[in-house]
Amino acid sequence: MAFPTPQAMAYDRAATIFSPEGDLYQVRYAFEAVKKGWTSLGIKSFKGVVLAAEKRRLSPLLDVSDIEKIYKVDDHVGVAFAGMGSDGRILIDYVRLVAVRHRLVYGEQATVEYLAKAVADVKQAYTQHGGVRPFGVALIFGGVNSDGTVKLYRTDPGGQYFSYKAVAIGMGDSFVNSFLEKTYREDLSIDVMIRLAIEALFKSRVATGEERKEQLFQSFHELVEIGYVDREERMFRKLTQEEIKSIVKGLEPELLA
16 A cells, blocks of 8 residues: 655545545545455345355454354345454444334335445545544445345445445455456356355465465364345345355365365
8 A cells, every 4th residue: 555655644634634636545544444354255146145254363262253244234134344343343233223213114124225325324424524534344235125136235434335246355355356256157046156155265365364275174164154145035144153164065175176
């Protein structure tokens, strides 16, 4: 990342000051916080949407089983994040309230885009007020609307949100996005998307870390989270560790190749 020169340092002392190049340095720094986060991804097809995220042991004594990277927002929507976990937690709590209020007021579930936009609006507001900083987190929303349309959105620290067929965020985003560009098809089943997500995260972890493939393979089922929404059932569900372990074992030839 190219940091501002000493002459330009004044432009990063508040989130509200534009640099001569049209940048908001505080927002740019928030994007850097996302790039340092653990990798998360989303994949959608005609059959549904899958969210996956990795977890890393920062200490040998850290219990990763209690770390969550994927959350249920409403029955039909899940969310994954990368970046500052505290910022992600606050925004996820907020969007859950948005979903509940929408259901109470209108008697129906909010669309995936409505929820993604609600978070993006809050993020945008924190780029134009003094005394606050931008949220250093990106979120991926995946779900199935009441009309059966499958949607996947990414929200950025600057308040933008875009729809994707597949997308990754975090420290391994370049590797995973490149992998998904080569392997993605619009007719993928839920099972195939889950397998692709695990393979992408595993190979990204090997490419960006110092762990040996054989060593990582033994514990990888503990270091990945997966949730999905099937287009027919329209219910968000997270896989158990035993289910992930079984899938990882079945992918042994691909992961250790």
